[in-house]
Amino acid sequence: MQIYLPIAELSVDIFLLLGLGGAVGFLSGLFGVGGGFLITPLLIFIGVPAPVAVGTGAQQVVATSVSGVIAHWRRNNVDIPMGLVLTAGGLVGSGLGSWAFAALRKAGTVDVVIAISYVLFLGIIGSLMFFESAGALWKQRRGTVRRRKLHQHNWVHGLPFKMRFRKSRLYISALMPLAIGFGIGVLSAIMGVGGGFILVPAMIYLLGIPTQVVIGTSLFQVIFVTSFVTFLQAWANQSVDILLAMLLLFGSVIGAQFGTRVSLRLKGEQLRVLLSLLVLAVGLRLAVDLLVTPSELFSLSLIGARL
Amino acid sequence: MRARLLLLLLAGLAWAGPGRADTLMTDLSQRLIAITSSFTGSSILVFGAVVTDGPGKRDVVVVLRGPEQGIRVRRKERVFGIWVNTDAHPFTGVPAFYAVAATRPLGQIEAGSHFARHQIGLEALRLRERDRPEGEEITPDILPFREAILRLRQRDRLYAGQVQSVTFVGPNLFRAEFQFPSNVPVGSYKAEIYLFRDGDLVGANSSALFVDKTGIERWIYKAALNYPALYGLVAVAIAVGFGWGAAVVFRRT
Numbered sequence: 274m275q276i277y278l279p280i281a282e283l284s285v286d287i288f289l290l291l292g293l294g295g296a297v298g299f300l301s302g303l304f305g306v307g308g309g310f311l312i313t314p315l316l317i318f319i320g321v322p323a324p325v326a327v328g329t330g331a332q333q334v335v336a337t338s339v340s341g342v343i344a345h346w347r348r349n350n351v352d353i354p355m356g357l358v359l360t361a362g363g364l365v366g367s368g369l370g371s372w373a374f375a376a377l378r379k380a381g382t383v384d385v386v387i388a389i390s391y392v393l394f395l396g397i398i399g400s401l402m403f404f405e406s407a408g409a410l411w412k413q414r415r416g417t418v419r420r421r422k423l424h425q426h427n428w429v430h431g432l433p434f435k436m437r438f439r440k441s442r443l444y445i446s447a448l449m450p451l452a453i454g455f456g457i458g459v460l461s462a463i464m465g466v467g468g469g470f471i472l473v474p475a476m477i478y479l480l481g482i483p484t485q486v487v488i489g490t491s492l493f494q495v496i497f498v499t500s501f502v503t504f505l506q507a508w509a510n511q512s513v514d515i516l517l518a519m520l521l522l523f524g525s526v527i528g529a530q531f532g533t534r535v536s537l538r539l540k541g542e543q544l545r546v547l548l549s550l551l552v553l554a555v556g557l558r559l560a561v562d563l564l565v566t567p568s569e570l571f572s573l574s575l576i577g578a579r580l
Numbered sequence: 581m582r583a584r585l586l587l588l589l590l591a592g593l594a595w596a597g598p599g600r601a602d603t604l605m606t607d608l609s610q611r612l613i614a615i616t617s618s619f620t621g622s623s624i625l626v627f628g629a630v631v632t633d634g635p636g637k638r639d640v641v642v643v644l645r646g647p648e649q650g651i652r653v654r655r656k657e658r659v660f661g662i663w664v665n666t667d668a669h670p671f672t673g674v675p676a677f678y679a680v681a682a683t684r685p686l687g688q689i690e691a692g693s694h695f696a697r698h699q700i701g702l703e704a705l706r707l708r709e710r711d712r713p714e715g716e717e718i719t720p721d722i723l724p725f726r727e728a729i730l731r732l733r734q735r736d737r738l739y740a741g742q743v744q745s746v747t748f749v750g751p752n753l754f755r756a757e758f759q760f761p762s763n764v765p766v767g768s769y770k771a772e773i774y775l776f777r778d779g780d781l782v783g784a785n786s787s788a789l790f791v792d793k794t795g796i797e798r799w800i801y802k803a804a805l806n807y808p809a810l811y812g813l814v815a816v817a818i819a820v821g822f823g824w825g826a827a828v829v830f831r832r833t
Contacts, residue, residue, distance in 0.1 A: 277619040277762065279797040280804055284620050284762040320763070332815050339823025347831070388664055500816045507812030511804045515815055516796075522819060526826030563662040570657075571728030576650035576670055576710075 280514035281321045281329070287520060289319070294333065294524025301334070301525065302341045302532025304548045305488030306469035309334045309499065310555060312521070321517070323574070328506030328513040329521070334499040336522035337529045338492045344533040345489030352440035352486055356493035358447050359454035359472070363498055366458020374462060388563055394460075395556030398474050399549050405478075406545035413542065441482040441490070453479060454494070461498065469495050470552055477545065484541030602638075603631040604783035606773045613760060613791040621762045624789065626681070626771050627755040636778040639682065639689045640746045642756045643700055643774075646677030646738075646791075647767030650710065653725040669725045670710040676765040678705065678733070679740035681756035686743055690779035698774065702730050702739060737761040766791050 277284040293315055301308040309330050316326035345351050432446030453475050461468035469491055476487040507513040536544060606628030613622050624644075632638045651674045657666040682689060686701045695704050707726050709718060718726055733739040738761070746756040768790050775783035793801050804811045 275618065275620050275762075277615060277617050277797060279793060279800040282763060282765065332819050335816060335819035336823040336826075339820050340826045341823075343824065343827035344830070388662060496820075500819075503816050503819070504809075504812035507804065507815050508808045511808055511811075513804065513812065513815045515800055515804075515811075515818065518815065519818065519822070522822050526823050527830075529823075530826060530830040563664070565663075566658075567656055567663055569732070570655055571725070571732065572654050572656075572665075573729060573732050574652050574654070576652050 276516070276520070278321075278514050278517045280512065281325045281517055283320055285319060290517070290520040291524040293319075294521035295528040296524075297333075298337045298340070298522075298525025298528025299532040299535075300528075300551070301337045301492075302344065302529035302534075303536045304470075304532075304544065304551065305341070305345075305473055305491040305536075306495075306548075306551075308337060308469075308525070310470060316517075321514075322512075324506070324510050324512040325514055325517075328503065328510060329518045331499045331502040331506060332513055332515075332518040333521040333525055335496060335503055336518075337525045338496045338499065340526040340529040341492045341533055342489060342496060344530055345492065348485075348489075348537060349440070350485050350489035351493050352438055352482070352490045353493065354436065355438045355441050355443075355450060355482070356490045358436070358450045359457075359490070359494045360497045362451040362454025362456075363458035363461075363468070363494060364501070366455035366460075367462040367498070367501075368458075369455075370459035370462025373459065388559070392556055392560045392563065394471070395552055395559065398471065399553035399556055401478075402474050402545055402549035403553065406542045406549060409542040410540075410546060438482075440486050441480070443480065443482065445480070450480060458498075468498070470548075470555075473548065474552075484544055485537075488536060488544075602633055602775060602777060602782040603629075604773065604775045604785055605629050606771075606785045606787065608771055608787050608789055611787075611789050613764070613789065615764075615766065615791065615793045615797055616795055617797055619762060619797075621764070622760045624758050624760070624771075625755060626758065626773065627753070628773060628785070629752045630754065630775055630783070631752060632775075632777055632782070637690075638782075639684060639776040640754050640756075641680065641682040641686070641689065641691075641700055641774045641776065642746055642758075643698070643770075643772040644677065644679045644681075644758050645675050645770045645772070646765055647675070647769070648673050649676050649765075650674070651729060653728050655725065655728075667725075669722060671707050671726070671729065672710045673706060673708050674729060675705070676767060677738050677760075677769065678702070679744065679758050681744040681746045681758065683746045683748070683754075689776060691776055691781070692779050694774070694776070694781045698772070700774065701743070702741070705730070736763060738763070738765075760791070764791055766793060 274287045275284045276287050297308040297312045300311065312333055313326045313330040316330060317323055342351060432448050434447045435444060436447045437444050457468040457472050457475065460471060472494065473487055473491050476482045476491060477484055503513060606626065609625035613624065626642050630638060630640065651671045653669050653671065654665045655667045656663045659666065680701055686695065695701055699705050707729055709722055730739060734741040744756060744758065746754050748754045768788055770786055770788055772786045773784065774781060
């Protein structure tokens with residue numbers, strides 16, 4: 274059944290949109306990533322103009338994240354103080370990132386820098402995560418697992434402004450999550466993604482938060498970032514298609530609920546292996562895009578659209 | 581309604597009578613292409629009647645043109661082994677939609693310089709690079725960018741690559757049908773009908789038609805355009821509401 278989308282200005286099959294939304298929502302609930310890095314390229318693939326795909330993707334991710342956060346909240350897996358500190362850093366970072374992006378663009382070959390750093394980043398994070406979590410799984414199976422300390426104490430714990438993050442079982446300086454939120458904010462503004470799939474490994478490995486809590490807390494942070502992006506896109510570019518978003522999020526909010534249920538059955542290590550595979554797959558796809566000679570070298574965009 | 585229009589045309593023909601110069605009368609099957617939520621494309625019929633005075637080969641050419649846009653064309657090149665966008669050129673006067681129909685392939689029609697002057701046929705389209713004075717020739721290095729516009733627009737079925745046919749029904753009446761794909765841009769369009777005889781342009785007509793969204797499609801589109809801040813807030817609110825609703829429903833089941 275075809276439906277015409279008023280902002281994207283094309284007609285697509287309703288069931289295709291529902292299915293797309295459902296699949297991305299499932300992954301989102303499972304891993305605590307927003308899913309923007311999946312839905313946006315998929316929308317572009319079915320013919321939605323790029324600015325509309327970015328704006329509408331953000332709106333859909335807001336819904337998925339709200340649905341996921343509530344489900345995780347009920348299982349007591351959302352660390353709100355941690356989420357707020359990350360968000361505060363993220364908003365400042367994305368402001369600075371947008372400014373840096375504009376400056377880089379003026380300077381010239383910004384696209385090359387972004388493309389290469391993106392692939393390297395995904396590749397490194399994905400591989401590190403994969404080997405760590407696969408190793409942990411392997412040790413468990415052999416039964417040689419030792420009870421680790423919750424986390425190592427080092428210079429980070431000497432920093433001022435210490436805060437107690439009860440759910441994360443951490444008593445650390447607020448400067449640490451603030452800095453991580455800031456870094457993710459800069460990166461996401463430059464790369465044009467929500468940053469959930471970078472934030473999740475950062476919270477696990479840099480902050481040492483338990484994987485289950487990471488997912489709920491990361492989604493909490495994603496709500497704020499993507500709401501901001503949705504508003505900005507609608508306001509500045511008129512590129513948010515509410516009808517398209519509603520069809521997508523109808524599927525994705527349901528998908529997110531199933532994803533959350535599955536994530537509760539899996540062990541932290543198993544989740545990390547799966548997420549690392551997803552990150553590697555996205556990185557690989559981008560690398561292929563960059564290296565393989567494209568069939569069409571030219572692309573058109575309307576002047577006036579700001580993206 | 582169409583029958584009535586034809587009657588009108590026939591009456592016109594009778595009135596035109598012999599002794600007068602070439603006469604061209606035309607009309608469109610509809611003046612408004614309404615985009616509804618079930619829109620999957622549409623078609624339009626351009627029809628009319630010609631009376632030519634004396635001998636000679638006559639040809640009818642119909643051009644359907646969409647609103648003009650500014651377009652930025654980007655080209656990818658290999659830099660340090662990877663493919664990235666390097667060059668970009670802005671163009672103005674790019675029609676959002678363009679299709680031609682004619683009684684014969686354009687190459688076989690004698691038209692002198694009329695094709696170039698009236699931009700008949702994709703080759704004759706004057707796509708100007710922005711920031712360059714009118715009339716100045718496109719330099720060879722820009723040529724691939726111009727060709728890219730034509731190629732990509734044909735791929736999206738917004739430009740008709742092949743000339744469609746104008747068919748004659750009897751000695752005087754002609755018709756030409758045009759297809760609009762579902763991604764047809766909104767705006768005001770123009771149907772131009774030219775009558776050629778032996779290399780001379782002996783008659784021309786044009787009619788306006790509109791492609792516009794109606795109903796809920798129009799409502800959403802206008803809201804996004806006219807109240808962008810409010811629209812953004814509503815978009816966020818809808819997303820939060822849906823997410824919340826799903827979580828509540830799933831708790832019960």
